Amino acid sequence: MSDTTHLLIPGAASASEGCQQALQNLALPHLDRLLARLSPHPTGSDSGEETSFSAPHERALARALGLPAEDGHIPWAAWHRHQQHPSTDGEAWAFVTPCQWQVSTDHVTLRDPEQLGLDEAASRALLAIISPWFAEDGITLHYDQPTRWLASGPLFADLATASLERVLLRDVRAWMPHAQQARTLHRLHSEMQMLLYTHAFNDERAARGLPVVNSFWVHGAGALPASPPPGAAAPTMPTTLRDTALREDWRTWAQAWATLDAGPVADLLRQAEAGAPVSLTLCGDRNAQAFHNAPRSLARRFQGFFRPLRATDLLKTL
Template sequence: MPAPHEPLHLRIADTALPPGTPAPSLPELPPLPNLQALLARMRLQTTLEVDEDSPDTPFEQALARAHGLPGAPGHVAWAAFETGTVGTPCAWLRPCHWQVGMDQVSLLEPSELALGEAESRALLAALQPLLQDDGLTLRYLAPDRWLAQGELLRGLGTASMARALQQPLTRELLTVAPDPAQGARLRRLQGELEMLLYLQPVNDAREAARRYPVNAVWIEGAGALDAPVPPRPGVRTDTRLQTPPASTADYLRAWQAIDAEALAPLLAAQRNGAQVELTLCGARRALTLTTVRGLLPGFMNKIHPLRLSHLRNQL
């Protein structure tokens, strides 16, 4: 539990809509009793506006602020933070599939790639010698996430995969190096990685089984931390809405699960007198709500209650 003076803060990433749903027309949600009870005692505290061309999503920017992470958007050392690494430049390497169309290139959802552990480890082993030639070490952490470390990653600007999934791939979404020589090395390395992936038996087997091959590696969360940044214990996240649901029914069920599993404990803490905060994140904004205190604010909240439908339309 967080320290008594530290608020309990839940952030919900709600950037995904059911396939085929126009962005302005959000599906009507079922009753969410815990969320409705929370909103009855909350007010809007801050609004984080994020440009469409920002390298990080509102959820990621809000989360970086919550943990006190240094760095502008695109320069937050997420890999170093999430692995507790100090001093050494790190980055997440994400095996992925680039879909090349007639007019644009887009990134396939990792859930559709469905890369298995054995496949991922085989690809990592094949790519590791090439990365070592450029002074990078590579370590397996999950099928869709490898940890890279080395000086080539210092000062690197990257767009998050979550942001890249929301739009066609452009030069601006690719890595930005602080000096031309470093940028040239990275471009060469990425090109060589793509050629090496093309030759892998893992991809031959996937294509024979009518599955997407891994044809690229996405770099995100690069940088170094000069000092430890401990995760703040009061910060909670719920990311189950980040992956696009298969249907509107799945989307609604996900909200019901969030209400029962993530928002119920927040409501219980609020009713026990704890200071709680809730941040709702979308593609454009992150709205942070905080508990109201005192008789007058509580009375005004009853007259002008927060409505989830209005909040969601702002995201």
């Protein structure tokens, strides 16, 4: 329903040992009460793996917006471009994030791009340095934000890419686009590392004590369908749990859950108790489960009265 209030929570749980321990003592009274009033959505279960290119909440958000939700093929960049310039529909786009790869003996870790300290001027200067190299392979780069550019080109039409948060603070080698699909990108990665290694742009940053930029990450690639979906209302999606889960800061994550339970979850509960249509989607790093307040049968209500669904038990399955 278009007037349904939808709360989509990424980072609601993780299979990591630290998260599972944090769940043992986590009290979420409003979520417990809300789940007791809701029913699982018939099409809201999404099972996946931690190694999928698209996180569960990305797939859930794509479905809510009417976008293709195939793993690694959610056209986020094309959708973003569509909001700005609908006349570009049909073209293939991707996001390109300038970043630093930290190389050690057995890992190549993508550090948080937000820690680079790039402002618009520095980002545009870097874009001017590397754009000609991309243009030789039919890729046009466009400035969008300091730590995110837009790229257009046929290469991105069918390219499966891992979202930035899947690879953030992890070993990039497990998340690279498949070699057969992405020979051009693999070569560009090598060329950019050589170009930027001794470039004056990085020398100047190092002299100011700023991290160097030595690579990039491509994500959100694809083209919109021939008839793009109408602009659907996006769910409310708080990111505090996701942000702390990415850094495996489980103490802060538990505190964030308590704050979320007392705020947006409590608000959704009040709406449900008032009879308004609501929807809740809980997303971990593997799975997602959606709920709504559709009418339930008498038997289902009777069962729910004696065996209420505990929030922490549910979260352990995500």
